[in-house]
Amino acid sequence: MATLKDVAKETGLAVSTVSRVLNSRGYISEETRNNVFNAMKKLNYQPNEMARSLSKQTTNTIGVIVPHIRHPYFAELISNIESAANSRKYKILLFNSKDRDEKEIEILDMCNQNRVAGIILCSGTVAMNKFDKINVPLITIERNLEKGTACVECDNLKGGRLAAKHLIELGCKNLVQISGVCGNYMPADSRETGFIEVCEEYKIAHQELKTNETQYNVGEYKELIEDVLLNNKGVDGIFASSDLIAAQILQVCAKLKIKVPQQLKVVGFDDVLVASLTTPTITTIHQPIKEMAQMAISLLIEASNGKIVPSKTTLPVSLMKREST
Amino acid sequence: MATLKDVAKETGLAVSTVSRVLNSRGYISEETRNNVFNAMKKLNYQPNEMARSLSKQTTNTIGVIVPHIRHPYFAELISNIESAANSRKYKILLFNSKDRDEKEIEILDMCNQNRVAGIILCSGTVAMNKFDKINVPLITIERNLEKGTACVECDNLKGGRLAAKHLIELGCKNLVQISGVCGNYMPADSRETGFIEVCEEYKIAHQELKTNETQYNVGEYKELIEDVLLNNKGVDGIFASSDLIAAQILQVCAKLKIKVPQQLKVVGFDDVLVASLTTPTITTIHQPIKEMAQMAISLLIEASNGKIVPSKTTLPVSLMKREST
Numbered sequence: 001m002a003t004l005k006d007v008a009k010e011t012g013l014a015v016s017t018v019s020r021v022l023n024s025r026g027y028i029s030e031e032t033r034n035n036v037f038n039a040m041k042k043l044n045y046q047p048n049e050m051a052r053s054l055s056k057q058t059t060n061t062i063g064v065i066v067p068h069i070r071h072p073y074f075a076e077l078i079s080n081i082e083s084a085a086n087s088r089k090y091k092i093l094l095f096n097s098k099d100r101d102e103k104e105i106e107i108l109d110m111c112n113q114n115r116v117a118g119i120i121l122c123s124g125t126v127a128m129n130k131f132d133k134i135n136v137p138l139i140t141i142e143r144n145l146e147k148g149t150a151c152v153e154c155d156n157l158k159g160g161r162l163a164a165k166h167l168i169e170l171g172c173k174n175l176v177q178i179s180g181v182c183g184n185y186m187p188a189d190s191r192e193t194g195f196i197e198v199c200e201e202y203k204i205a206h207q208e209l210k211t212n213e214t215q216y217n218v219g220e221y222k223e224l225i226e227d228v229l230l231n232n233k234g235v236d237g238i239f240a241s242s243d244l245i246a247a248q249i250l251q252v253c254a255k256l257k258i259k260v261p262q263q264l265k266v267v268g269f270d271d272v273l274v275a276s277l278t279t280p281t282i283t284t285i286h287q288p289i290k291e292m293a294q295m296a297i298s299l300l301i302e303a304s305n306g307k308i309v310p311s312k313t314t315l316p317v318s319l320m321k322r323e324s325t
Numbered sequence: 326m327a328t329l330k331d332v333a334k335e336t337g338l339a340v341s342t343v344s345r346v347l348n349s350r351g352y353i354s355e356e357t358r359n360n361v362f363n364a365m366k367k368l369n370y371q372p373n374e375m376a377r378s379l380s381k382q383t384t385n386t387i388g389v390i391v392p393h394i395r396h397p398y399f400a401e402l403i404s405n406i407e408s409a410a411n412s413r414k415y416k417i418l419l420f421n422s423k424d425r426d427e428k429e430i431e432i433l434d435m436c437n438q439n440r441v442a443g444i445i446l447c448s449g450t451v452a453m454n455k456f457d458k459i460n461v462p463l464i465t466i467e468r469n470l471e472k473g474t475a476c477v478e479c480d481n482l483k484g485g486r487l488a489a490k491h492l493i494e495l496g497c498k499n500l501v502q503i504s505g506v507c508g509n510y511m512p513a514d515s516r517e518t519g520f521i522e523v524c525e526e527y528k529i530a531h532q533e534l535k536t537n538e539t540q541y542n543v544g545e546y547k548e549l550i551e552d553v554l555l556n557n558k559g560v561d562g563i564f565a566s567s568d569l570i571a572a573q574i575l576q577v578c579a580k581l582k583i584k585v586p587q588q589l590k591v592v593g594f595d596d597v598l599v600a601s602l603t604t605p606t607i608t609t610i611h612q613p614i615k616e617m618a619q620m621a622i623s624l625l626i627e628a629s630n631g632k633i634v635p636s637k638t639t640l641p642v643s644l645m646k647r648e649s650t
Contacts, residue, residue, distance in 0.1 A: 046437040061418070061439075069407060070598060075400030082394060082421045091435060093386070094419040096407045110416060112371040114386075219598070247602040254604040273395060273544070277572040279579040279604055 002043035010039040022047065062300060063111035063119040065095045065104065071219065072244060072272040073289075074122060077141065080293035081120060088301060090117065097123040108134060118300040121145070137303035139296045142187050150299045151312045152292050153187045159285040159317040160194025163239040163267040166283070166319055168202050170265055172237030175199060175206040176228060178249075179241040180216060191241050191269060191285075207232075211245070221245050225252045229264075236264060237325075243268040243275040246282045250324065266324040280323030288315045327368035335364040347372060387625060388436035388444040390420045390429065396544065397569060397597040398614075399447060402466065405618035406445060413626060415442065422448040433459060443625040446470065462628035464621045467512050475624045476637045477617050478512045484610040484642040485519025488564040488592040491608070491644055493527050495590055497562030500524060500531040501553060503574075504566040505541060516566050516594060516610075532557075536570070546570050550577045554589075561589055562650075568593040568600040571607045575649065590650040605648030613640045 004022075008015040013032065020026050021036040039045070062085055066074040078094065085092050093116065095107045104123060111119055111134075118137040137149040145151065160177075167175055177195045180188055192208055199206035209228060215221050225248055229235065240246040246268030253260050260266055260280055268275055268284035275282040292315055299309045329347075333340045338357065345351050346361040364370070387410055391399040403419065410417050418441065420432045429448060436444055436459075443462040462474040470476065485502075492500055502520045505513055517533055524531035534553060540546050550573055554560065565571040571593030578585050585591055585605055593600055593609035600607040617640055624634045 046434065069404035070397075070401045072395075072397070072400070072598070075397070075403075076395050078400075078403075078419070079394035079421055082419060086421070091418050091420075091439070093416050094403070094407060095416075096404055096411070109371065114416070244602070251602070251604050251606070273397070274599060274602055277569070277576070277599055277603065279576050281576070 002040075002045040004045075006043055007036060007039045007045050010043060011035045059115050059117060060090045061114065061116050062090050062092050062297070063095065063107070063114075063116040064092045064122075065097050065107055065119065066122045067097050068219075069094070069096050072274050073242065073270050073287075076270075076272050076289050077122060077293060080290045081297065084294040084297040088297060090297070090301070111136075117304045118149075120296050120300065121148070137300050137309075139300045139303075141292055141296055144187060149303050149311075150309050151187075152296045152299070153312070153314050154287045154292060154317050155314050156187050156190035156317075157194040157197075159269060159287075160191035160196075160239070161198050162194075162317065162319045163191075163269070163285055164195045164198035164202075164204075164206075166267060166321075166325060167237035167239065167265055168198065168204055170237070170261075170325055172265055173204060174232075174234045175204055175237045175239065176232065176235050177206065177208045177239045177241070178221070178225070178228070178245055179208065179210050188241060188269075191239075195239055219244055221248045222252055225249050226256070229253070229256055229258065237267075238264065239267045239269075241269050243270045243272050243282055243284055246284065246324070247274050247278050250278055250280070250282070261323065261325050268324075271320050275320075275322070278324075283322045283325040284320050286318045286320045288317070291315050327365075327370040329370075331368055332361060332364045332370050335368060336360045384440050384442060385415045386439065386441050387415050387417050387622070388420065388432070388439075388441040389417045389447075390422050390432055390444065391447045392422050393544075394419070394421050397599045398567065398595050398612075401595075401597050401614050402447060402618060405615045406622065409619040409622040413622060415622070415626070436461075442629045443474075445621050445625065446473070462625050462634075464625045464628075466617055466621055469512060474628050474636075475634050476512075477621045477624070478637070478639050479612040479617060479642050480639050481512050481515035481642075482519040482522075484594060484612075485516035485521075485564070486523050487519075487642065487644045488516075488594070488610055489520045489523035489527075489529075489531075491646075491650060492562035492564065492590055492592060493523065493529055495562070495586075495650055497590055498529060499557075499559045500529055500562045500564065501557065501560050502531065502533045502564045502566070503546070503550070503553070503570055504533065504535050513566060516564075520564055544569055546573045547577055550574050551581070554578070554581055554583065562591075563589065564592045564594075566594050568595045568597050568607055568609055571609065571649070572599050572603050575603055575605070575607070586648065586650050592650060596645050600645075600647065603649075608647045608650040609645050611643045611645045613642070616640050 004015055004018055008018045018036055021028050021033055064081055068074055082092050097104045120139050122141045140148045140151045142153055177192055179192050238249055246266050249266050258264050268282045271284045271286035275284045295313055303309045329340055329343055333343045343361055346353050346358055389406055407417050422429045445464050447466045465473045465476045467478055502517055504517050536546055563574055571591050574591050583589050593607045596609045596611035600609045620638055628634045
């Protein structure tokens with residue numbers, strides 16, 4: 001690979017002059033500048049980002065940690081994070097944590113060793129004290145973290161309220177909510193809170209069910225859903241805390257010959273690709289994933305430049321009406 | 326952040342001794358080794374990967390380029406590439422090319438500037454001559470590339486044959502195949518070839534349709550599918566070249582009140598998450614995505630160590646029978 005020296009040799013200029021052109025330092029004539037750029041092109045000279053990064057002791061790389069890349073929500077989120085990072089000339093180092101504690105520690109070490117400019121964490125189980133080691137901005141998405149720099153969330157409470165209100169306005173009298181993982185307190189828990197608030201306001205029968213961690217990690221909820229539907233014959237509306245769960249409710253309904261939306265109405269959460277690929281398509285709460293990704297990148301870059309950033313940013317959600325209600 | 330000097334100071338040893346411990350060079354007593362590791366732990370010393378990489382002029386980072394991270398096939402593939410890379414102590418720099426030529430050139434430059442150990446390319450439109458600049462191993466997945474180091478594919482021809490055979494054995498007499506993007510020659514085109522071969526062998530009526538690039542980039546095929554079903558009333562089986570297309574066939578059938586699988590049987594391709602999330606679930610050709618990802622990582626690491634690797638590796642596919650047939 002061509003070096004700065006090769007470019008200097010090709011142009012007959014001193015290495016220091018070529019370096020000044022590259023870093024736009026001091027006075028350089030138009031002619032010299034053109035000579036250098038032509039030689040760079042001819043020799044396919046690529047500045048060595050590692051050398052630059054070493055002298056700056058940081059990189060324009062962002063570590064992104066998610067539990068499951070293949071989960072449609074995270075796939076959508078990563079896609080938007082990459083686009084937002086790219087538009088600011090940053091790159092992403094992507095890690096699958098699968099929510100395993102020891103894997104997350106390893107990843108944090110890797111991020112440190114590679115002098116990332118910051119970390120975006122969407123993974124749930126990392127214990128707080130693990131972050132003592134991190135000395136770059138840490139931005140979380142839909143994840144509480146005492147020691148994080150900033151957290152980006154969607155308005156989960158409002159989302160739960162919108163879902164309940166929509167089901168009630170369509171005439172449902174007996175509601176069920178199925179939420180993600182029990183145990184860890186997560187921002188997504190507010191979806192349930194909002195749902196309960198509205199059910200209480202309207203005096204509508206409601207119950208809340210939580211999936212377990214194995215179900216979450218495998219993404220398989222059908223057994224639980226079948227139990228719910230067989231043991232609660234009067235249920236006429238379900239609010240699922242992800243489109244992945246909602247899609248599986250539709251499958252169980254088809255198996256049990258329950259007509260959606262005639263006999264049972266279903267509302268999901270996230271508004272990822274799968275919500276518009278099912279039959280019927282899924283009415284859902286739209287998370288502004290694109291805007292959340294852009295916000296996380298902006299916060300990270302500002303914080304890494306030493307600016308004070310808001311510790312929590314909540315972006316609005318909306319009801320996306322489709323065929324399941 | 327603690328440096329090598331700080332570790333030396335803490336232990337009272339020379340910097341060169343600490344460095345020897347870190348790099349396992351020469352004789353070091355057990356006691357010295359323990360002292361150094363304890364001091365590293367205490368000071369939270371993280372070796373600077375950038376400095377190491379600079380002296381080696383390469384990194385343990387792999388550039389991964391896909392057209393659309395959010396597409397279920399690529400999400401699944403990236404997830405498996407990350408796992409395979411991680412188990413070999415490599416990291417991935419992920420890029421969304423959205424199949425735009427100028428974006429891909431920019432990404433290749435970024436990979437060069439960051440001295441990646443190699444590149445895995447799953448993106449379709451990069452013109453051949455762009456790769457003249459690349460001087461690290463370039464592994465393609467499901468993508469022909471004259472100048473690549475090695476290409477990993479699934480047995481697309483066999484996949485097309487399996488799909489056609491399955492539909493014919495179930496009694497279909499009038500088949501349609503809907504394939505990805507027309508234009509560029511891609512390994513996936515062999516799915517159509519295999520499909521046609523079997524239809525001809527069994528003397529079954531068949532026609533092949535191609536989606537266009539806009540449909541591929543947006544992932545929206547419903548209009549095309551509705552046209553096909555309205556203008557070809559006798560069609561009783563469709564082989565779609567992705568599960569994404571197959572899911573949309575199910576949606577159009579629901580709209581047109583065509584019963585699947587009773588009136589129309591549908592076979593997809595890929596076996597990604599969405600194939601088991603639809604109602605009915607999708608019979609599909611299983612791509613060994615995990616094994617393809619592992620193979621790509623192995624080939625890349627071997628090639629970067631100067632070994633000769635096979636220029637093309639084809640992995641087997643299988644029929645995954647579900648409810649749509």
